[in-house]
Amino acid sequence: MTSFKSDFLNVLSERGFIHQCTDAEALDTLASAGPITGYIGYDATASSLHAGHLVQIMLLYWLQKTGNKPIVLMGGGTTKVGDPTFKDTQRPLLTDEQIQSNMNGIKSVFNSFLNFGDGATDAIMVNNDDWLSGFGYIEFLRTFGTHFTINRMLTFDSVKLRLEREQPMTFLEFNYMLMQAVDFRELNSTYNCVLQMGGSDQWGNIVNGVELTRRLNQKAAFGLTTPLLTTASGAKMGKTVGGAVWLNADALSPYDYWQYWRNTEDADVGKFMRLFTDLPMDEIRRLEALQGVEINEAKKILADAATRLVHGEAAAATARDTAQKAFEQGVLSADLPTVEVARAELEAGIMLAALTTKIGLTQSNGEARRLAQGGGLRVNDTAITDGNQAVTLADLNADGVIKVAQGKKKIVLVKPV
């Protein structure tokens, strides 16, 4: 592994963030000379970012930690077009209202990772709608269209893939890469931003921005991408029982978030600690070397550190404590996910299958029944194989709740009200 002069690239490099870089040497020289400004763009396609975005967020985190200025670019404008990169089909267009509300949801998570403000290395957040929407069509074409050739655009993998699979790509989507390039140029003009980062799938888009900036602004500009992340067994990252691993607490509770990291495969522990925590490298090297049962300790530390970054120290501690009680001591903690059910319903007796569906453990009664048959449902730690069995107030435990579990890891406390 090459050694760099700048802290920034050294950290990224030893932690495994770097996949490709347009000119690592020149970027290193620049970064070692003084603070640089870099940005990453996020399109507002959902109301929360998820674990898949985390690598990129960590890039901004380290950028700031090593004395540089991060810009968070909200894709208010680009989301209106929709990024076609490596997608098979066009996604439905979002309305302005949806985009706005998604952006509001996404913004909050950055506060946990970055310090925003007016200082030299304080992070700022900008919205590309501010400049993109202002362009007239002809003006846009004349200003930027002349710098892109169709010949070149068609050679990008992101476009080629779609064409080779004989899937249509609309002209609208085809314009996305221009808009992203314009973003970089705009940020370079306004904030002297010299670096765009992103996932490896963004390489083509980033390179376009780098070239456009160099050409129009006659300034140095760099691009850097992170490797595509999969777990050691090849699965895509960021999925869990309930769906994506969201970063917003209202989309995924800190407890579930903690659980996600706790369940990391052995082989991924070191990699994840490098990428998703700020633990010192010495400690990571020590922890990832643990073997067998001992590596579970490392996983807890990983979960703690990762949760702390997103949800804060207190939430991480609570999550760990809750998990420890539930899994290691077999004790219930009041902090487990709790759902309130009308007392009257329990009094009358509610079918187990209906109950699990009601509290979100299953999607339909039929699914619940099948699950039960396979031994996947338990009430107060007793497996119930008949989904039609009634759950009543008699099932309340000493704490006045009913513990319903789907499998071994998904536990919900039912509380009568």
Next chain:
RNA sequence: GGGGGAAUGUCCCGAGCGGCAAAGGGGGCGGACUGUAAAUCCGCUGCGUAAGCUUCGCAGGUUCGAGUCCUGCUUCCCCCA
């Protein structure tokens, strides 16, 4: 403009002589084994307590019966112009 093909189980791929709730994968979930891991093995994977109900691009039609045949429409692909 002409000719030929394709759309299947609300995750993906993909079989399907007129009797099909629809083969097989992948993925996901559950169980066993373990260490809240991986690998492996087993089970489940449309809705309904049930009778039953609703699915194969959309709308009609033929038939006792249609994913399967006919007509029209939509979308996509290929070839010719």
